[in-house]
Amino acid sequence: GDHLHSVARRILRDPYLAEDATQRALLEAWQNLPRLRDPDRFEAWTYRLLVNACNAEARRERRHRGNLRLLASDAPVVPDTAARIAIQHQLDQAFRRLGVEHRTVVVLIHYVGLSSTEAAEAMGTPVGTVRSRLHYALKYLREAVEADARLERSESLA
């Protein structure tokens, strides 16, 4: 439950939505556990339920954006140099701007550690789609970080 909750928080970036998504996923897991045909797929199956729940909560969030409380973005666990904190902040800003599908693929692969095939199974999409979304997401994040960095440099020179 804690791990699923951590994953949901990173995908949805809203603590209330993440709690709701985790609750939904755990209830569905309970409800459908007798139908799970292959115990080997238990992990992939629970991720699939969580991804579906996150997508549902993200759709709900778009309809009720006024209730959104954003997670704090300025509390790194490890104290670090100003430059690293700046990069974390830039990544955070850029990550927020990604759509939920692109955030999901980045979280599943680079946080949870799934392979492209496992992420595809969790998301219910072809592997090619996962790769495409990951490629786009990383490209977008890199360009956004570089653009923010250039803007900050030019502002500091002004």
Added chain:
Amino acid sequence: MRENDRFIGRVEDYLVEFDGDTPLPGRVLDAIHAELPRTRQAKAGPGFMRMPPMLSTVSFRARWEIAVAALIVALAIGTFISRENDLSGVGGVPAASPTPQSSQSAATLLENAPAAPCPGITDELNCIEPGTYQLGSTDLWPAIVTLVVPKNWWLYEGGTSNVGLLVETKDNQGGSGWGVTFSTVGSVMIDPCDRAAGMFETDVHTPGEMYDMIAEWPGFEASEPEPISNGYDGVRFTLTSTKTAAECPGGLMWTTTRSGSVGAYPMVNTQGRPHHTEFRIFDVDGEPLVVMAMNFPETSPFEEENGVPFDPERHAEDLVGMDAILDSIEFKDPQGGAN
């Protein structure tokens, strides 16, 4: 360490450090516990593993632990589970199958292509099943475009009205970044490397107009256009650039008719290599449709970024598959007229 690896390391650090470790609040578990008496469990079908009966008097945590323990025990003693060969593994979700999706074409839409192994490369379902497909719905494309996909290719989704087929490779799990893409055209950038310059004011309606816009791009070189036709008239030319990604950040060539975007890869790349990319622009009743073929034999920029050593002949054999795709492309009028 490559720049790409460093950046991914930063992303992973960010994800790990984001929000720290946050346990699931007790109120969520309480809510789940309150919901459980009202939640009926699905019944297992015949032949499926049967879970022990869940008594409503047992706490949620205990039942969850029982469920997980039961699965572990089942695995440990090698209980026989009826195993169905479908992609989802989740009850009730059917596997995709190649069935007609369009009333105007007997071919399956590319987005619905079944996953398949990549023979000789991997048994994982990384590729799409070889066959004839329709590029996409006529809601998003101005013509019914069909093509034949050989083995060892997979679907790349670059955005709305921007899709591609990329070849699978053995040694780059992230994909090859080499293949052929299809896109519609909304507005063309005046300079792909300078978004502030904006877009050409006039919409582009003919391949010739689009070629003229592309030929003006600073830092890009377009060969002389030659006329082509597949029932719809068009032009074909090659485009190269010596601009690097650093000189052309976020390189953007045009937007699609559905607000998607088409980037300047592979012409613009991290290494600054001039990769000859072939463009075929067709006039589909006043709407351009672009086929972009990365028909160069060398290692792709994406592969190099991911550590694949440069090899001038890496994709020489893959050109056969690419030519097969290009030769198989057919356009049909979505209104049913012959073309």
